[in-house]
Amino acid sequence: MAGGLSRTATEGPGGDLAGVCARFGALLDAAGVPTAPDRVARFAGAIVDLRPTTTDELRWIARITLIGSRAQRSVLDAVFDEVFLGHIDDVTRGASHAPLIPSGIEPGSRPSRSKTSGPPPANGLGPRAVPAHEGSGSDEGDGDRASESVEMTLSAEERLRAKDFGSCSSDELVQLAGMIGDLTLHPPLRRSHRRRAAHRGSHHDLRRTIRAARRSGGDPVRLAFKARVKRARRVVLIADVSGSMERYSRAYLYLLHAAVRALTAEAFLFSTRLTRATPVLRHYSPEVAMHRATAAAPDWSGGTRIGAALAEFLDGWGRRGVARGSVVVIISDGWEGGDAAVLEEQMARLSRLAYRVVWVNPRKQRADYEPLVAGMVAALPYVDVFVSGHSYEAMREVAVAIAG
Numbered sequence: 001m002a003g004g005l006s007r008t009a010t011e012g013p014g015g016d017l018a019g020v021c022a023r024f025g026a027l028l029d030a031a032g033v034p035t036a037p038d039r040v041a042r043f044a045g046a047i048v049d050l051r052p053t054t055t056d057e058l059r060w061i062a063r064i065t066l067i068g069s070r071a072q073r074s075v076l077d078a079v080f081d082e083v084f085l086g087h088i089d090d091v092t093r094g095a096s097h098a099p100l101i102p103s104g105i106e107p108g109s110r111p112s113r114s115k116t117s118g119p120p121p122a123n124g125l126g127p128r129a130v131p132a133h134e135g136s137g138s139d140e141g142d143g144d145r146a147s148e149s150v151e152m153t154l155s156a157e158e159r160l161r162a163k164d165f166g167s168c169s170s171d172e173l174v175q176l177a178g179m180i181g182d183l184t185l186h187p188p189l190r191r192s193h194r195r196r197a198a199h200r201g202s203h204h205d206l207r208r209t210i211r212a213a214r215r216s217g218g219d220p221v222r223l224a225f226k227a228r229v230k231r232a233r234r235v236v237l238i239a240d241v242s243g244s245m246e247r248y249s250r251a252y253l254y255l256l257h258a259a260v261r262a263l264t265a266e267a268f269l270f271s272t273r274l275t276r277a278t279p280v281l282r283h284y285s286p287e288v289a290m291h292r293a294t295a296a297a298p299d300w301s302g303g304t305r306i307g308a309a310l311a312e313f314l315d316g317w318g319r320r321g322v323a324r325g326s327v328v329v330i331i332s333d334g335w336e337g338g339d340a341a342v343l344e345e346q347m348a349r350l351s352r353l354a355y356r357v358v359w360v361n362p363r364k365q366r367a368d369y370e371p372l373v374a375g376m377v378a379a380l381p382y383v384d385v386f387v388s389g390h391s392y393e394a395m396r397e398v399a400v401a402i403a404g
Contacts, residue, residue: 017044017047017048018044021040021043021044021047022040023083024040024043024062024079024080024083024084025037025039025040025043025066027079027082027083028066028075028076028079031075031078031079032075032158032160032161032179033066033067033072033075033076033079033182034182034184035066039065039066040066042065043061043062043065043066046061046064046065047061055084055085058080058084059077059080059084062076062080063076068181068182069178069181069182070178071174071175071177071178071179071181072178072182160172160175160176160179160392161179161391161392161393162391162392162393163391163392164362164365164390164391165247165248165250165251165252165362165390165391166247166248166362166390167247168251173250173251173254174287176251176254176392177254177286177287178286179392180251180254180255180258180392180395181254181257181258181286183255183258183395183396183399184399185235185258185259185262185263185399185402185403186399186402186403187232187233187234187235187263187327187402187403188232188233188327188355188356188403188404189230189231189232189233190230190231190232190233190325190355191228191229191230192228192229192230192231193228194228194229195226195227195228195229196226196227196229197224197225197226198225198226198227199225200225200227201225201226201227202225202227203225203226203227204223204224204225204226205224205225205226208224208226209222209223209224212224232263233325233326233327233355234265234266234322234325234326234327235259235263235265235266235326235327235329235402236265236266236267236268236322236323236326236327236328236329236354237255237256237259237265237266237267237268237328237329237331238267238268238269238270238274238309238310238313238328238329238330238331239252239253239256239267239268239269239270239331239332240270240271240304240306240330240331240332240333241269241270241271241297241299241300241301242270242271242272242299242301242302242303242304242335243271243301243302243303243304244304244333244335245331245332245333245362246301248362248390249300249301250290252331252360252389253281253289253290253293254286254290255331255395255398256277256281256293257281257286257289257290257293260278260281260282261281261282261284265278266278266317266322267281268309268313268317269293269296269297269300270299270305270306270309271297271299271300271301271302271303271304271305271309272299272302272303272304272305272308272337273299273305273308273309273312274309274312274313274316275296275297275298275299276317277293277296277297280292280293280295280296281293303337304332304335304336304337304338304375305336305337305338306332306334306336306338306343306375306379307336307338307339307340307341307342307343307344307345307346308338308342310343310346310347310349310350311342311346314346314349314350314353318349318350318353323350323353323354324353324354325353325354325355326353326354326355327354327355327356327358327402327404328350328354328356328357328358329358329359329360329398329401329402330357330358330359330360330379331360331389332359332360332361332375333361333362333363333373334361334363334371334373334375334376334379335373335375336373336374336375336378340374340375340377340378341378343375343378343379344378344379344381344382347378347379347381347382347383348382350382351382356384356385356401356404357382357383357384357385358383358384358385358386358387358398358401358402359379359380359383359385359386359387360387360388360389360398361376361386361387361388361389362388362389362390363388364386364387364388364390365388365390365391365394385401387401
């Protein structure tokens with residue numbers, strides 16, 4: 001894994017601090033930890049400002065700047081050990097742009113190791129570092145076992161990204177909680193009725209123009225303008241927690257939790273009746289929020305009445321403006337236990353109020369899927385985007401559908 005970040009690479013023309021940090025960020029992203037360019041820039045800037053002298057200090061800088069949840073720490077530590085173990089000199093030298101001098105590794109730092117030579121493979125994953133003090137067979141064995149452990153961890157992450165939520169174990173769902181929580185959700189923007197000062201605009205700001213004219217003897221030399229403010233549209237998520245969706249409900253609750261905390265979205269659960277879950281999903285811990293949400297829905301894993309639940313939502317919340325101009329995401333397999341005509345009527349009402357209606361159905365993943373159940377037949381004419389969202393990779397389609 002560390003073949004692309006060897007001492008030789010950092011001493012070459014492109015071996016500066018920015019290059020090392022960028023390659024480290026790319027490896028993290030490949031390992032399942034989303035690493036945006038701004039986080040990599042913060043990591044490099046923190047190295048320049050703090051000048052770490054031990055690998056432990058560098059590790060803490062990476063944790064603070066590159067990850068956003070505790071669940072990602074183990075992956076970062078594994079990649080960090082492969083990349084930076086014993087190369088604190090290279091990093092601090094790149095930060096100071098000075099000739100290489102002994103950095104004085106303090107007690108408590110990890111022993112220095114040298115990387116194997118040779119060009120890195122195309123996928124950026126290289127061989128495990130070989131200790132410079134060869135001759136100790138036990139150390140080599142430990143290194144091989146550590147390398148195998150890291151590779152197994154990363155390959156498990158890759159498999160989990162494409163694995164169907166319905167076949168995930170409880171431990172895998174807990175691991176998915178951190179991954180789903182890191183999804184970037186960008187709702188579309190709308191023009192507000194409020195206006196604020198702007199360099200250019202279609203409306204003149206008379207008050208600011210008159211105040212500025214006082215400085216020029218009452219002559220309005222400069223005209224002030226104001227423009228409408230752009231605000232993010234509200235996102236509303238309505239999730240089916242009936243018996244037919246039981247295998248997927250927990251994974252989708254993690255999405256609701258992430259949306260409520262990141263976007264201040266509104267979240268509702270339904271089976272035979274509607275339950276507003278926004279207050280209980282505001283808790284910072286996904287597991288605590290999960291427990292509270294299941295306790296708040298007394299009809300969990302019950303029957304399915306989609307039309308009645310939408311009617312309750314529109315009557316109780318749609319009139320208050322929650323659905324008006326919002327992106328509404330309905331998560332359901334479309335099995336309707338009630339009258340499909342009621343569902344069609346409520347979907348028509350919702351489509352007139354909402355800015356965009358997104359329907360997430362995990363059964364859509366099948367190549368031979370056809371929307372033949374009465375619920376989907378009644379709802380699809382009023383759906384703007386129809387996605388599966390059955391796995392973490394497919395969940396990105398949901399994020400794209402929300403952003404439009």
